[in-house]
Amino acid sequence: MAAHTLYSEIVSFEEPAIANVLFGVHNVHLQLLQQASGAELSNRGASLTIRAESPQVCQRLCNLFVQLYTLLKQGAALSQQDMVRAYRMLEADPGLKIAQVYRDAVFVTTPNKTVTARNLAQKSYLEMLQKHEMVFAVGPAGTGKTYLAVAMALSLLQQHRVKRIILTRPAVEAGERLGFLPGDLAEKVNPYLRPLYDALYDMMPQVKVAGMMETGIIEIAPLAFMRGRTLNDAFIILDEAQNTTHEQMKMFLTRMGFGSRVVITGDISQIDLPVQGNADPRSRSGLVHALQLLRAVPAIGFNLFSKEDVVRHPLVGAIVSAYDRTEK
Numbered sequence: 001m002a003a004h005t006l007y008s009e010i011v012s013f014e015e016p017a018i019a020n021v022l023f024g025v026h027n028v029h030l031q032l033l034q035q036a037s038g039a040e041l042s043n044r045g046a047s048l049t050i051r052a053e054s055p056q057v058c059q060r061l062c063n064l065f066v067q068l069y070t071l072l073k074q075g076a077a078l079s080q081q082d083m084v085r086a087y088r089m090l091e092a093d094p095g096l097k098i099a100q101v102y103r104d105a106v107f108v109t110t111p112n113k114t115v116t117a118r119n120l121a122q123k124s125y126l127e128m129l130q131k132h133e134m135v136f137a138v139g140p141a142g143t144g145k146t147y148l149a150v151a152m153a154l155s156l157l158q159q160h161r162v163k164r165i166i167l168t169r170p171a172v173e174a175g176e177r178l179g180f181l182p183g184d185l186a187e188k189v190n191p192y193l194r195p196l197y198d199a200l201y202d203m204m205p206q207v208k209v210a211g212m213m214e215t216g217i218i219e220i221a222p223l224a225f226m227r228g229r230t231l232n233d234a235f236i237i238l239d240e241a242q243n244t245t246h247e248q249m250k251m252f253l254t255r256m257g258f259g260s261r262v263v264i265t266g267d268i269s270q271i272d273l274p275v276q277g278n279a280d281p282r283s284r285s286g287l288v289h290a291l292q293l294l295r296a297v298p299a300i301g302f303n304l305f306s307k308e309d310v311v312r313h314p315l316v317g318a319i320v321s322a323y324d325r326t327e328k
Contacts, residue, residue, distance in 0.1 A: 006040075007055045009062050012047045018072050019046035022065065029083045036084050037061060060090050067098045081311065085119050088308060093120075115151040115203070121309040122148060132301035134253075134262045136291060139305025140320045145265040146239050150199040153235035153261075157217070162235045162261065164216065167196040169239040170223045170248060193220050196239060223248055232257035241266035241287040243273055249286025264290070269324070 013019040023030050023043055030041040030048075039052035039061055048065060052058045064087055068078060078086075086098050101123050117123035122144050128135050129152045137145040153165045171192045197220065200209050212218040223244065238244070238252055241264045256262050268288055271281040282288045294300055307320040 006051045006053060007058045009050045009058045010047060011050070011062055011065055013069055014046070015073070016046040018069060019043075019048075021072055021078075022069050023048070024080065024083075028080060032080055032084050033061065033064075033087055036087050060087070060094065063094070064090055064098075071099060082118070085311075089120055096120075115148065117148075118144070118311045119309055121303070121305050122311070125303040125305075126152065128301040128303050129261075129263065132299065133260070134256070134299065135264070135301040135303060136287075136294075137263065137265045137303045137305070138268060138287070138291065139303075140267055140269065140307050140310060142310040142320070143305035144309075144311055145305065146195065146237065147199050147202075149237045149263040149265060150196070151203060152263075153237065154200075154203055156235055156261070162259070163233040164235075165218045166231060166234050166236045167193070167200075167218070167220045167239065168223050168226055168237070168252075169193060169196070170241075170243045192222065196220050196237075223252060226255050227251055229255055230257045231255050231260055233259040235261045236263070238262070238264045239266075241290075242268050242271045242285050244286035245273070245284060246286050246289045249290050253290070 013022070024032075027041075027043065030043065033039070034041050037052065037057050037060070039050055039057050041051075041061070042049050050058050050061045052061070068083070068086060072078065089096055089098065089101065101117055101120060117126050121139075125135075125137060125144070125148055129149065135149075137149065139145060150165075150167070153162070153167075156162045157165055169192060197209075200218070209218065213220070223238070234257070236255070241249065243266075244252065252264075253262070264287065266287045268282065268285065268291075271285050271288075273281050273284045275281050275284060291302070295302070307324065310320060
């Protein structure tokens with residue numbers, strides 16, 4: 001049996017303390033990148049040895065570690081997920097400057113934090129949110145569609161470029177029964193709006209959010225409450241748009257007034273609309289219909305995320321992939 005030729009590279013770093021951060025606690029970053037690349041990674045002090053069957057993999061890892069080391073020297077903080085994500089980005093674009101994603105793309109500031117693009121898809125999305133008055137963001141759970149839209153809304157509100165934020169989503173039941181929930185209509189739909197509250201509370205003190213909701217600067221409401229309104233000087237986000245009907249989507253899109261921004265987010269693999277017989281749920285989805293109908297409108301931005309863009313716990317990406325394989 002023929003032995004595989006191993007290509008080898010050694011990368012030495014000047015500052016051992018930063019090199020230790022780069023390699024991770026107990027070399028956990030090296031272990032993750034070994035799994036992602038198939039290469040052998042070992043270190044001695046501040047020197048890293050890379051062995052791989054492909055010279056391209058060797059070169060890619062050298063490039064990766066040099067760029068990430070520079071970012072760490074400049075004060076960046078990198079998580080375990082960031083290491084693998086950065087490798088995947090270089091795999092897709094060998095000439096990529098990672099700093100453009102992890103550092104230069106830090107331009108959305110909210111009261112509690114500065115929100116950073118964590119991959120190229122998010123960078124593209126944030127740039128699109130700045131450029132277009134209407135943006136569709138479609139992709140699986142965990143890609144940051146709603147979170148980044150809320151961050152941009154708060155940022156523009158701080159800059160006085162919009163006067164209020166309106167967050168809405170359809171109250172479609174995913175296996176539960178809305179009628180069995182206690183309380184009046186507002187209390188019944190409140191659990192469906194919880195993800196929007198979670199995003200706000202992560203970026204702004206809860207007391208401040210409550211105050212802005214009392215004064216109407218921030219409004220969170222089910223989609224049914226949007227009918228008949230014209231919304232001027234507002235940042236409007238429709239979440240879980242895959243669960244709108246054609247009529248609801250048309251109604252929502254025509255609420256847009258002067259000086260407003262509109263973002264529509266959804267995941268067409270998670271449509272919970274009831275259907276008759278063996279009909280495809282996609283045929284009823286207002287999001288699917290709008291994507292087909294409005295593609296040719298140049299003023300509208302479309303950002304499509306894939307499972308590779310998931311930025312939650314690594315298991316979330318694996319779970320999304322497993323479900324995709326089963327459904328196919």
